[in-house]
Amino acid sequence: MSEQSYERVQQSYGRCIISNGFFDDFYKKFMDSNSEIKKMFENTDMTQQKKLVRHGLSFVIQFSSDSSIAKNKMKDLRKSHAADAMDIPKWMYQNWLNSLLETVRSHDKSIDTITLKDWKVVLQKGIAQISGE
Ligand code: HEM
Numbered sequence: 001m002s003e004q005s006y007e008r009v010q011q012s013y014g015r016c017i018i019s020n021g022f023f024d025d026f027y028k029k030f031m032d033s034n035s036e037i038k039k040m041f042e043n044t045d046m047t048q049q050k051k052l053v054r055h056g057l058s059f060v061i062q063f064s065s066d067s068s069i070a071k072n073k074m075k076d077l078r079k080s081h082a083a084d085a086m087d088i089p090k091w092m093y094q095n096w097l098n099s100l101l102e103t104v105r106s107h108d109k110s111i112d113t114i115t116l117k118d119w120k121v122v123l124q125k126g127i128a129q130i131s132g133e
Pocket of ligand 1: 045049052086096
């Protein structure tokens with residue numbers, strides 16, 4: 001991934017984070033996309049979860065630029081989401097990706113086609129790492 005693309009995604013994520021309700025909208029979209037996904041979060045403290053994912057997502061973005069700290073964090077996420085832990089089925093990652101891209105599109109006031117494509121590359125790389133593909 002080029003430095004320019006990485007920079008575009010970082011800037012876009014910055015705008016998303018300061019946009020009200022970004023993580024609320026993401027989890028609403030993600031859970032509404034499938035009832036089995038909704039069930040996975042039945043016993044989750046969503047306020048805490050939104051904070052954790054805020055950081056998780058910044059690691060996913062850094063991971064795309066080969067940061068070694070992010071690599072370690074991604075290993076942890078792979079372990080926690082794996083079959084012998086939370087056991088997240090692979091297909092759910094597609095819903096995760098689509099829900100996130102839609103949320104970025106509606107919250108980033110300066111979004112454009114190129115940035116959205118860069119986001120997709122970043123997220124797919126992170127998902128491949130976490131889901132073990
Ligand atoms: C690249 C994609 C994803 C990222 C970056 C991510 C990130 C995180 C992070 C940071 C946590 C906090 C706990 C931990 O560090 O393990 C977490 C927990 C969790 N994630 Fe993910 N996740 C992703 C995909 C998914 C998908 C597709 C599902 C499917 C439903 C999912 C379900 C969960 C659940 C159920 C928890 C535990 C909540 C609890 O503690 O009750 N995640 N995730």
